[in-house]
Amino acid sequence: MWRRSSCFLGLPLPRNASVIRRRGESLCLFNGCSSDSRLKVVDALLGAVTWEQEVRVQGWVRAVRAQKEITFLNINDGSSLQSLQIVARPDLDIRGITFGSAVEIWGKLVRSPHKKQSTELLADKIKLVGACNPVDLPFKIKERHSLEYIRQFPHLRCKTNVFSSLLRIRSEAFTAFHSFFKNNGFIHIHTPIITSNDCEGAGELFQIEPASKTAEKHNNFFDVPSFLTVSGQLHLEVMTGAFTQVYTFGPTFRAENSQTRRHLAEFYMVEAELAFTESLKDIMEVMENLFKTATSHILSKRPDDVELFHKYVAPGQKGRLEQMMKNSFQVLSYTEAIDILQRSMETFKFEPKWGCDLQTEHESYLVEHCGNIPVFVVNYPYDIKPFYARDNQDGPQHTVAAVDLLVPGIGELCGGSLREERLDLLQSRLKQHGLKETYQWYEELRLFGSVPHGGFGLGFERYLQCILGVENIKDVIPFPRFSHSCLL
CATH class of the missing domain: 3.30.930.10 (Bira Bifunctional Protein; Domain 2)
Structure with a gap:
């Protein structure tokens, strides 16, 4: 049985958008697009969409961990303290993506096998939106900076x-x-x-x-x-x-x-x-x-x-x-x-x-x-x-x-x-x-x-x-x- 819903992920819909929800699944239509719905990190972490659904996530890289065949990225968009883990296959182009970079990622949300997180995103496409030189960035990965220190950089x-x-x-x-x-x-x-x-x-x-x-x-x-x-x-x-x-x-x-x-x-x-x-x-x-x-x-x-x-x-x-x-x-x-x-x-x-x-x-x-x-x-x-x-x-x-x-x-x-x-x-x-x-x-x-x-x-x-x-x-x-x- 099909039902029309008035909102998507807790947000009001624009007039030209609609959501049709069927028992057990969710489908979003934004200007005719059904497979490229933008998702906030907090909603991904809360499981606001169905598993295996195609989503698009935008945010900034908080961590990069390269292994032999897979690269893991932690992405945050400011909606949550916790970041979303991205699993990037070796065939994806991640050149230039570093700590602090702004990125846009398409992929599927899946249950994570790791105890510390419930959700991760299997990336199908990664786009570098804004590069970042982590050497010049005053905040370093894995360092806990004092409030007095970060106060020196009100723009960052x-x-x-x-x-x-x-x-x-x-x-x-x-x-x-x-x-x-x-x-x-x-x-x-x-x-x-x-x-x-x-x-x-x-x-x-x-x-x-x-x-x-x-x-x-x-x-x-x-x-x-x-x-x-x-x-x-x-x-x-x-x-x-x-x-x-x-x-x-x-x-x-x-x-x-x-x-x-x-x-x-x-x-x-x-x-x-x-x-x-x-x-x-x-x-x-x-x-x-x-x-x-x-x-x-x-x-x-x-x-x-x-x-x-x-x-x-x-x-x-x-x-x-x-x-x-x-x-x-x-x-x-x-x-x-x-x-x-x-x-x-x-x-x-x-x-x-x-x-x-x-x-x-x-x-x-x-x-x-x-x-x-x-x-x-x-x-x-x-x-x-x-x-x-x-x-x-x-x-x-x-x-x-x-x-x-x-x-x-x-x-x-x-x-x-x-x-x-x-x-x-x-x-x-x-x-x-x-x-x-x-x-x-x-x-x-x-x-x-x-x-x-x-x-x-x-x-x-x-x-x-x-x-x-x-x-x-x-x-x-x-x-x-x-x-x-x-x-x-």
């Missing part, structure tokens, strides 16, 4: 196992975050990259100016000074005037002259805002659920890639991550945190004092103190948090309803707060900071159906560092941007 490092695994994990994490918000009723908002406000108030902005010098020197392209965004938070707050739950996920920019392992000039932020909430617990619940749900998704979808990092890059990280996943995150007030730091026997470079922001060394100690489980620090001093944080009106200490999530190995991963919805208090704060004229529109949000609301931002690259155990943030982003470096 995607060819290595470890970085291709990172990129697959990063892609899966992107999907996981979007899925979490969609499944929990959040609306995705595209907030602008070019903005006229400094959400954080730290002045670490990249100003936007036309490259052309034809405009008058003192004229602004947008009539006001404009900058690359440091956060989409204020734009999300606008949206909480009509939507109860919103989020954004995109690039943000900080002009920090920093060379630390935790900072970049361009990085990605996941930011969410919730309307009709008057409790930090609501914000913290979303943070914890987001972390655990996204991580579970990644571990289930990319186990081999994650295992590569846990085995070779950060031994012991698997156990640490399991601890984070199975335990509830801890909660400390800022006052409790300062007390813990002051009572410790640790010698800190920066003295922990009430009223001062927590430094990285303080964050690391607090996480360790809590058993290397992520910890929420809540209710920070009024004077060290931005103008939008909600005043707790709690007497002499004077704190705001702000929260940071600290995680092992990284320190701060998320920062959030309830937002000040009371107009009189907001106006007083803006006046105090000299921002009243700049943020008049922000005040107006409180005049037309304003509700208590709050939200948070999560650093995407720091999240990847956390779950994989990668020490330097430059190793979890395809093309790192930091002070004195903008390669490619």
